Amino acid sequence: MTEPEVVPLDLLDRATIRKRSRNVAIAALIVAAAMGGIVGLVGGPLGFGITAGVVALPLLALAYFESRKTCWMQGTMVSVRAAGTRRVELKQATRLDLFVTDMRGARTVNLLVGGPPKNKAISISLAMYAGTGGRELGVYPLRRLADALASTGDTRALVLSELVVAQLKSEARGDGAPDRPLYRLASLAPQGRMAQRLHPDAVARFVTALD
Numbered sequence: 725m726t727e728p729e730v731v732p733l734d735l736l737d738r739a740t741i742r743k744r745s746r747n748v749a750i751a752a753l754i755v756a757a758a759m760g761g762i763v764g765l766v767g768g769p770l771g772f773g774i775t776a777g778v779v780a781l782p783l784l785a786l787a788y789f790e791s792r793k794t795c796w797m798q799g800t801m802v803s804v805r806a807a808g809t810r811r812v813e814l815k816q817a818t819r820l821d822l823f824v825t826d827m828r829g830a831r832t833v834n835l836l837v838g839g840p841p842k843n844k845a846i847s848i849s850l851a852m853y854a855g856t857g858g859r860e861l862g863v864y865p866l867r868r869l870a871d872a873l874a875s876t877g878d879t880r881a882l883v884l885s886e887l888v889v890a891q892l893k894s895e896a897r898g899d900g901a902p903d904r905p906l907y908r909l910a911s912l913a914p915q916g917r918m919a920q921r922l923h924p925d926a927v928a929r930f931v932t933a934l935d
Contacts, residue, residue, distance in 0.1 A: 728799035731868045735832075735849035735861050752783030795848060797865075800872045802837055802846050810844040812837045814872055819845065820880045822922040824913035830854040831910040835869075835884065850888075851906040858901055866892055883928045890934045905934060 756779040764772030793806040800814040819838030824831055832852040838845035848869075851860040861869075866888050873885035887905055894904040901907050909930060913920040 729868075731797045731865050733795040733797055733802070733848050733861065733865055733869070735852060735859060749783075752780050755783070756780035795846065797869065797872060800875060802848065804846045810842070810846055812839050812844060812846050814881065815876045815878075816840045817876070817878070817881070818843075820878070820884060821924070822884070822909065822927055823847070824910050824920045824922065825918060826913070826915065826920070827918065830858070831913070833906045833910050851891075851910070853901060853907050853910055856900070856902055858907070860891075860895075860904075860906065863892060863895065880924060883924070883931050887927070887931050887934075890931065905930075 756776040759779045760772040760776030763775040767775075793804065795802070795804045797803070801811055802814060803809060803811045814837065817837050817839040819836065821836045823834045823836055825834060830852055831854070833850045835848040835850055836845055837848065849861070850866070852858050860866075870885045870888040870892070873881040873888070876882075887909075890905045902911075909922065909927070912926075912930075913922065
């Protein structure tokens with residue numbers, strides 16, 4: 725038997741991810757130098773070096789692991805690699821939630837999957853919107869994700885599968901971003917919150933009301 729196909733689930737391309745990681749690294753160095761300079765006024769060069777190192781190293785590590793982060797699905801197993809590799813089997817998921825994050829004017833719709841084999845959680849970015857445009861996960865990955873969710877037989881997963889299918893139908897009709905289900909869901913989340921969990925019942929009602 726052949727191995728299930730590996731389906732990439734990265735919303736952003738590698739060039740964009742590397743650029744964002746580079747910006748985080750640059751910001752880390754600037755902040756570390758500023759903090760080190762303040763402490764260095766009292767503690768001298770040693771105080772500067774220790775403070776700069778303590779501030780910079782965690783942020784540089786974060787930038788490095790973010791530059792390596794990639795997400796994919798094989799069959800119904802979702803995986804993400806950064807510092808290490810985490811895997812969650814959709815058919816055994818104990819958590820299936822939609823989150824909307826709001827950062828620097830961009831809203832991202834994320835599917836959070838949690839459960840066995842190691843009770844880990846993986847966040848899959850489905851779409852990112854700013855203004856009346858944005859970026860969405862490709863048609864093929866969304867189609868395969870919808871199929872994988874539907875195959876689990878879980879009620880929560882079936883609702884999310886229908887949502888993804890509705891998104892694909894909207895794109896096929898040529899609807900603009902503001903008329904697509906994921907954009908409309910992102911718009912429902914209150915402003916001023918970095919991360920907002922959408923209640924499953926509210927998501928189910930939203931999906932039921934879709935054309």
